[in-house]
Amino acid sequence: MITEKRIQVKQPCLIWLLGIIQLKESKWLLGILRFAFAVNISMVLTGGSGTVVLAQTQNKKPVKTLDGEQLYVINCTRCHTERYPTERTAAQWKTIMMHMQVRANLPPDQVKKVLEFLKENNKS
Amino acid sequence: MEKLMKRMVFTVVILSLAGLCCVPKSWAVTDDEFLALQKQVQEQNKQLQVLEKEHQEDQAEIQSLKEQQGQTKQKTEEIKKTADQAVEVASKVQPVSAALKQPAENHNFVLAGDAEVKYVKTGGANKAHGTFQMADFAPVFLFRANDKVLFEAGFDTTIANGNAGTGGNNTTFNLTFAQIDYLFNDYLTVIGGKMILPLGTYNERSAGWLNKIADDPLPRSLLIGQGVGVQLRGSRPIGNSGQMITYSAYTTNGAGSIDETTGNATTVSGAHTINNFDPGGNVTNMHRRPSEGGRIGWFYPWKPHYDVELGLSGQTGAWDKAGKELWTAGVIDAAVHISPYFETKGEYIYTREGTADFGTVEPRGWWIQSGFKLSAFNWDVPLVPSTELVFRYDTIDNPINPIIGSAQKSYRYTPGIVYYITNTLWLEGSYEKIYYSGGAQSADQWLVQLSYGF
Numbered sequence: 001m002i003t004e005k006r007i008q009v010k011q012p013c014l015i016w017l018l019g020i021i022q023l024k025e026s027k028w029l030l031g032i033l034r035f036a037f038a039v040n041i042s043m044v045l046t047g048g049s050g051t052v053v054l055a056q057t058q059n060k061k062p063v064k065t066l067d068g069e070q071l072y073v074i075n076c077t078r079c080h081t082e083r084y085p086t087e088r089t090a091a092q093w094k095t096i097m098m099h100m101q102v103r104a105n106l107p108p109d110q111v112k113k114v115l116e117f118l119k120e121n122n123k124s
Numbered sequence: 125m126e127k128l129m130k131r132m133v134f135t136v137v138i139l140s141l142a143g144l145c146c147v148p149k150s151w152a153v154t155d156d157e158f159l160a161l162q163k164q165v166q167e168q169n170k171q172l173q174v175l176e177k178e179h180q181e182d183q184a185e186i187q188s189l190k191e192q193q194g195q196t197k198q199k200t201e202e203i204k205k206t207a208d209q210a211v212e213v214a215s216k217v218q219p220v221s222a223a224l225k226q227p228a229e230n231h232n233f234v235l236a237g238d239a240e241v242k243y244v245k246t247g248g249a250n251k252a253h254g255t256f257q258m259a260d261f262a263p264v265f266l267f268r269a270n271d272k273v274l275f276e277a278g279f280d281t282t283i284a285n286g287n288a289g290t291g292g293n294n295t296t297f298n299l300t301f302a303q304i305d306y307l308f309n310d311y312l313t314v315i316g317g318k319m320i321l322p323l324g325t326y327n328e329r330s331a332g333w334l335n336k337i338a339d340d341p342l343p344r345s346l347l348i349g350q351g352v353g354v355q356l357r358g359s360r361p362i363g364n365s366g367q368m369i370t371y372s373a374y375t376t377n378g379a380g381s382i383d384e385t386t387g388n389a390t391t392v393s394g395a396h397t398i399n400n401f402d403p404g405g406n407v408t409n410m411h412r413r414p415s416e417g418g419r420i421g422w423f424y425p426w427k428p429h430y431d432v433e434l435g436l437s438g439q440t441g442a443w444d445k446a447g448k449e450l451w452t453a454g455v456i457d458a459a460v461h462i463s464p465y466f467e468t469k470g471e472y473i474y475t476r477e478g479t480a481d482f483g484t485v486e487p488r489g490w491w492i493q494s495g496f497k498l499s500a501f502n503w504d505v506p507l508v509p510s511t512e513l514v515f516r517y518d519t520i521d522n523p524i525n526p527i528i529g530s531a532q533k534s535y536r537y538t539p540g541i542v543y544y545i546t547n548t549l550w551l552e553g554s555y556e557k558i559y560y561s562g563g564a565q566s567a568d569q570w571l572v573q574l575s576y577g578f
Binding site: 066070071075079081088091094095099101102103104105107108 | 232233234236264266267268274276305307310313315328329330334357358359360361364365366368370371372421425428429431433459461464544547548577
């Protein structure tokens, strides 16, 4: 899906600028006039909304959620060395993870994923 | 034509008769073979009868089992009905929350904890011969009542010798924490009991066997480690990258005064001067008002093994029996992990203590500790891949040191090494050099500790 980036542009006073040009022709005034003219045209094209489409960008890629193993690495090796899933039974890991949820202030959904990872890999 | 037809028919008949007479001998069946075949057929008939009988018996057994299953199902339904009626009756007397209706197999008891043994050799101002200074066993008991309730308690059983060269030792048994945790919802846990306080992160996450240097940072002695009270804590994820905000707020009895006054120092045994501020011993009263505190933290991992955490915590409350003088503390903590091999963490600690004899004093300090695992180099040599180099700098600034009665600043450098015998059995060694302001002689010591976490 393509999204549009829009900015609000204030329309310069073309009549005043045209008057200036009549009196004294110079390159920079001509540049401003050209810019104002372009803006005016775009406003006409956009129905007077005063917005200019600057860019069209791709939507950001869907955000990946972290799996149990990644969360285990992120949270469980910050304070202590790696504890192997085979060190405890599934029921013991459930109790220990409850303790770690409190002690390390971990979100419950992350705890759940880490627990599933430990259970899948404890082979008991 | 008629003659031809007759001739053809005659020829066919003659040929047929000839064919019948030319049957090969092998096609003939002897009497013995016939009897053998007959006997085989009879035996097969007998076997078939046996199989038919067994089939009928199996069918009868299946029918019997089906009847038993039906009876069992009926009994189960009757028992369930009876149990439901009993629960209904009980709930009318004493409402039972849904959390406690779960079956008994949720209950789980786990023993965890750590143990250490430490050797120390001091030099400089405190020079003495080496000694096995301390042995410690710190079990942690966890009991999961159900998916929402956890009971946990930790003890510290320590035998510690006096300073090398002096006599005496003492065995202490401390209740480090004992609390009930109730996971109220995804964002809030309610805790009650004796709690490790979230002033900084050191006490909760770096103490005991988790500390890679065998003693605590100097300024940690300015803080209260535990308190009896209640706490609300939790976390809120930000996005799906593992980023989160953590928060905790608590109220406890707070710090205490050893002699119940607000004097900065006190004496024990009539002569020995010690700090009158008691950060852990006097937890039995609120001194007219409870102490309040809390911590807010932010954790951001940009990928596994790469993260940063910042935290701000504090506590304030009265510390004397009369409840007249306040003790206040503030801690800024930070930790960074860059790759699986490098970490740095530290705390800045500020305290403010109202005293009767020295007015308001502001002891403060800070520490920083880094570790680098040599496995980063992938050297194929013995021992090195399981080794980590550590270094800590810590300092404490006490405007009025209660023991000496004047200002003192100390700063200490500690290089060390950790050898990971296993993931939970560590051998730690470090050398500490401590300097004092005011011209006092510096001191140093060697520390070697074997730590095991279970």
